[in-house]
Amino acid sequence: MTPRLALVPGEPGGIGPELCVRLAQQRRQDCTLLAFGDAATLGAAADALGLPLRLLVEHEVASQPGDLRLRPVPNAALNAFGKTDPRNARAVIDALTLAADACLRGELDGLVTGPVHKAAINAGGIAYSGTTELLADHAGRPVVMMLANDIVRVALATTHLPLRDVPDAITHAALAQVLRITHAALRRDFGIADPVIAVLGLNPHAGEAGLLGREEIEVIEPLLHALRADGMRLEGPLPADTAFLPQKLCGFDAVVAMYHDQGLPVLKYSGFEQAVNLTLGLPYPRVAVDHGTALDLAGKGVADPSSLFAAVATCARMAAQRTG
Structure with a gap:
């Protein structure tokens, strides 16, 4: 039909x-x-x-x-x-x-x-x-905001928050919900049977083993480990400054960014006119x-x-x- x-x-x-x-x-x-x-x-x-x-x-x-x-x-x-x-x-x-x-x-x-x-x-x-x-x-x-063009799909763990509020919003429960909704949408709406999702770190260099922040160690890494045990294919936490390199993007079906301006400037630079905003969930x-x-x-x-x-x-x- x-x-x-x-x-x-x-x-x-x-x-x-x-x-x-x-x-x-x-x-x-x-x-x-x-x-x-x-x-x-x-x-x-x-x-x-x-x-x-x-x-x-x-x-x-x-x-x-x-x-x-x-x-x-x-x-x-x-x-x-x-x-x-x-x-x-x-x-x-x-x-x-x-x-x-x-x-x-x-x-x-x-x-x-x-x-x-x-x-x-x-x-x-x-x-x-x-x-x-x-x-x-x-x-x-509950929903997830994703922006997409022909080059990359970027889902957001947080949307319109001041930067000083973002770390407190990156909780185990909140990020798990974002990843589960994104994974389900890639399968249901895009027909990707076994999607690969890149998950960015919150801090520069994904925290540099705790030297630049501990959110990766205390929240993101344990969650990714748990969700991988459920069968989800998750890469990360990845440094945001290199995750969008073309040779890396070709291996991902979507990228989950921790905050608005971490992922969306790259997407809009890569093809603003053809970009769209999706509400997943x-x-x-x-x-x-x-x-x-x-x-x-x-x-x-x-x-x-x-x-x-x-x-x-x-x-x-x-x-x-x-x-x-």
């Missing part, structure tokens, strides 16, 4: 709507798309780009470039491109949760999300730390673009749609892997 994917444009004043319009110009064989968003915003994005857009009801079939099936989630106010409007915060969140509900009910097989503006959501009176956290709470599941595949709302580019027709195209293709493959 062809995977059925939900598509959420994200912040109405950002580049998300116009990226969705560009996506609608493609004739896809790998999936069908159902957008959750505001019809007027999508129409304005099409006008700004000078591209055709025909919004269809759900039972219709997209048959020509510019066709996009839509489940309407109206905005409270008309949103000018390049500007946020807190009055539309509720519609942005509702689009995400309605799409997630459809995936949880089995109506759709995966979720692709555009960029969301955190400050605008919070200014609208909704406490919001990120879509990853929102979907995890909504599903009641949900009952359905969720893939997002790996960029922000780019308010300064919105409505100008210059935003690169590569990450959204990659997100849809990745989500379709993951959904097909699960349903196949």
